[in-house]
Amino acid sequence: ATPTAIMVGSGLGAKRGILFKNATAIESSARIDTVVFDKTGTLTKGEPEVTEVVVDDFDHDRVLALAGALERESEHPLADAVVRYVDATDVPRLRATRFRNVTGIGALAEVDGHQVAIGNRRLMESEGVTIGGLGARRDEIASGGRTAVFVAVDGRAVAVIGIADAVRETSAAAIAALHQAGIRVAMLTGDNRATAERIAEELGIDDVIAEVLPEDKAHQVQQLQAQGRTVAMVGDGVNDSPSLVQADVGIAVGAGTDVAIEAADVVLMRSDPLDVPVALTIGRGTLRKMR
Numbered sequence: 001a002t003p004t005a006i007m008v009g010s011g012l013g014a015k016r017g018i019l020f021k022n023a024t025a026i027e028s029s030a031r032i033d034t035v036v037f038d039k040t041g042t043l044t045k046g047e048p049e050v051t052e053v054v055v056d057d058f059d060h061d062r063v064l065a066l067a068g069a070l071e072r073e074s075e076h077p078l079a080d081a082v083v084r085y086v087d088a089t090d091v092p093r094l095r096a097t098r099f100r101n102v103t104g105i106g107a108l109a110e111v112d113g114h115q116v117a118i119g120n121r122r123l124m125e126s127e128g129v130t131i132g133g134l135g136a137r138r139d140e141i142a143s144g145g146r147t148a149v150f151v152a153v154d155g156r157a158v159a160v161i162g163i164a165d166a167v168r169e170t171s172a173a174a175i176a177a178l179h180q181a182g183i184r185v186a187m188l189t190g191d192n193r194a195t196a197e198r199i200a201e202e203l204g205i206d207d208v209i210a211e212v213l214p215e216d217k218a219h220q221v222q223q224l225q226a227q228g229r230t231v232a233m234v235g236d237g238v239n240d241s242p243s244l245v246q247a248d249v250g251i252a253v254g255a256g257t258d259v260a261i262e263a264a265d266v267v268l269m270r271s272d273p274l275d276v277p278v279a280l281t282i283g284r285g286t287l288r289k290m291r
C-alpha cells in the first residue's frame with residue numbers, strides 16, 4: 001500500500017482505538033480469510049463466577065474449605081472465582097502447602113493433611129482419581145456452556161464446581177460481520193469440548209478447537225496455515241502470545257495481559273470483538289487504495 005493509504009488506515013483505526021503496530025499489520029489484515037478467537041477473556045468477559053457446587057458423599061463446607069485453600073495459591077481466573085465464592089461463606093480458612101500448578105489442566109496441593117486436586121478430567125486421569133457418579137453431573141454443567149472442574153480429595157472426586165463466564169455483548173455480532181465478509185471463524189480454548197461447543201453454537205462459530213494445552217495453541221494456528229489459510233488470531237492471555245506471533249496477524253484485546261499486547265500486530269484498546277471485523281475492513285480498504 002502507499003504511505004498515504006497506510007496513514008489513512010492507521011488514522012481510521014486510531015479513532016476507534018484500533019492500533020496497527022506497523023504498515024505490514026494493516027496490509028496483512030487485508031488478506032485474512034480465517035479468524036481464530038481465544039474463548040476466555042476474548043469472546044467471554046473473563047469474569048468467571050461459580051454457579052453451582054455439586055458434592056458427592058462428602059461434607060459440603062469441607063469441600064469449600066479445601067478447594068478455597070488450594071485455589072488461593074493459584075493465579076488462574078477460575079481459581080479467583082472459586083476463592084471469591086468460598087470467601088463469601090463462613091467456612092474455616094485453611095492453608096495449602098506444596099502447591100503445584102499443572103498448566104492448562106488444574107492444580108494440586110496438600111491441605112490439612114489431605115491431597116487435594118482441582119481441575120479438568122485430564123488432571124483427574126493423570127492423578128489416577130476415580131470420578132464415579134460426578135462424571136454425569138460434569139457433562140450436564142458442560143452442556144449448559146459452563147466450565148466444570150472436579151475437586152478430588154485423596155484420590156477420589158468429591159465435587160464438581162460449575163463456573164460461568166458470560167459472553168461479551170458484541171461477540172455474536174462480530175462473528176456475523178466476519179461471515180458477511182466471507183471469513184471463516186474458529187474458537188481455540190483449553191476448556192472442555194462440550195462447554196466450548198455450546199458457546200460456539202450460541203455465537204455462530206464455524207469450528208471449535210477445544211481442550212488445547214497452552215503450549216499447543218500456536219501449533220493449532222500453524223496447522224490452519226498449513227491448510228492454506230491466512231489466519232488472524234485474537235487473544236488476551238499470556239498463553240495466547242505464541243499463537244499471536246504464529247498467526248499472519250496477531251490481534252490482542254487491550255484489556256489483556258502485557259505479554260499478549262507485546263506479541264500482537266494489532267491492539268484493540270476497547271476490547272470489543274466488533275473491532276476485529278472493523279480492523280480487517282480497514283486493511284482491505286487500504287489495499288484497495290493502492291490499486
Ligand code: ADP
Pocket residue numbers: 039040071074076078079103104105106107118119120147148149188189190191192212213214237239
Ligand atoms: P483457557 O484456554 O480457556 O484460558 P486454560 O488453558 O487456562 O483455559 O485452562 C484449561 C482448563 O484447565 C480449565 O478449563 C480448567 O478445567 C482447568 N484448570 C486450569 N487451572 C485451573 C485451576 N487453578 N482451577 C481449576 N481448574 C483449572
Ligand code: MG
Pocket residue numbers: 038039040041042235236237
Ligand atoms: Mg483467554
